Amino acid sequence: MQTIWKRLNDASPSKLRGLVGVDSRIEQINKLLSTVPSDVRTIGIWGMGGIGKTTIAGAFYDSFSSQYEGHHFLQNIRQESEKGRLNDLRDELLSKLLEEQNLRVGTPHIPTFIRDRLCQKKVLLVLDDVNDVRQFQHLIEERSFGEGSVVVITSRDKQVLKNVVDEIYEVEELNSHEALQLFSLNAFKGNQPPKAYMELSITAINYAKGNPLALQVLGSFLFGRERYFWESQLNEIESFPELNIYDLLRIGFDALRDHNTKSIFLDIACFFRGHRVDFVKRILDGCGFKTDIGFSVLIDRCLIKISDDKIEMHDLLQEMAHEVVRKESLDELGRQSRLWSPKDVYQVLTNNLVRFIYTKVFLFICNAIWLY
């Protein structure tokens, strides 16, 4: 039974899940790893947002985790660290690697007896989205793992990686062949565009510059649309003076058109990322939104994902959504529909008083004039 499971695990899952270009990138990572002489090897995966760092690290983990005695994939480290949850992450990590439930380390450093046990184990560990050397140091301190262990770290910040890893793998953009394939998977649910759409598809792909996230968002909002819609949208994209990836993602958002789905997307981006689906659904239903339809549209458009019953979204898409809300009003925070940054909330809640008094005085004067 175990060998069958292992064989199943070894079969490349990336092809089954519609991941394009991942296998060749994993191969390159393996090549890099083979050049590192140390007992415990660390490798960094570096690249711009949306380029597929997490996807590649995930596929690498899926393919090889069965060859290690202990393994774990630690997600969203930057986000969790901002919430002050590094200790919880470390507990989760140690519990998984040592296969002990609810391991709690209260001390700032990992106790020696735990470290001794870790040294006996050959592990595969993925640390996803690290943006500070201290996170790395806090989570694994020294590389106290058994011989043959591998630690994979993804980050947008090359400087951080330089300080902690043996080798850095820079994720390249998809080449034109891969880009066309990924785009077609989303735009036509097939590996190739139909002949009539070939030229339009190539135009679209050129805009995305080999960025998988942009290709997915662009492809899925063009899915099932008429030719004239494609033409008008692509013309609009062409009119951007300096097209960047945010603009492309923004087009995916604007194309949602109905207020319901847009509001749901913005609420998730500003408030509910990483929350449980049923919880978010209850609240948004309460707000009068058609949440079921909204979720399914957003999933189809590659704007949100649901994994482990939680709502997730890509960092870049969240940043784009924040930008949308900020642009609702550039001059005054109170005219923004959603406030999430502590500094902004502080300003609005404390300024409101001043404005309130100001308005009262103003009204009083107006009344006086009126009566007069």
Added chain:
Amino acid sequence: MQCNMVVLVSLKSYLKLCFSFTGFQGTGKVEGIFLDVTKIREIELSSTALERMYKLRLLKIYNSEAGVKCRVHLPRGLEYLSEELRYLHWDGYPLTSLPSKFCPQNLVELSLSSSKVKQLWRGQQVF
């Protein structure tokens, strides 16, 4: 007489214009506020801090770090909470009850952990 009317009408529209410039509508557009109090430590708010946020439907005031208890202080109480509120989460809510004028008819989720609340509402309750 007619002249007077013209003056009155123009005065009215002038006042309307003034209102919009003074920010009379001010925070009327805010639909959601999430505040991680850990990030700003202590904060003291006036009783009218949430005044005129007519559209506020999501309000969460919380401590992201476990074990840290940073509070929002309301030394003069709280007068207003929007009727549109669907989600109210307030860690360490400092008062013994919610605003008396607050009508919770739309609320779907209420969480007031480690708060001082004794009685949620005074007066009439509409559910």
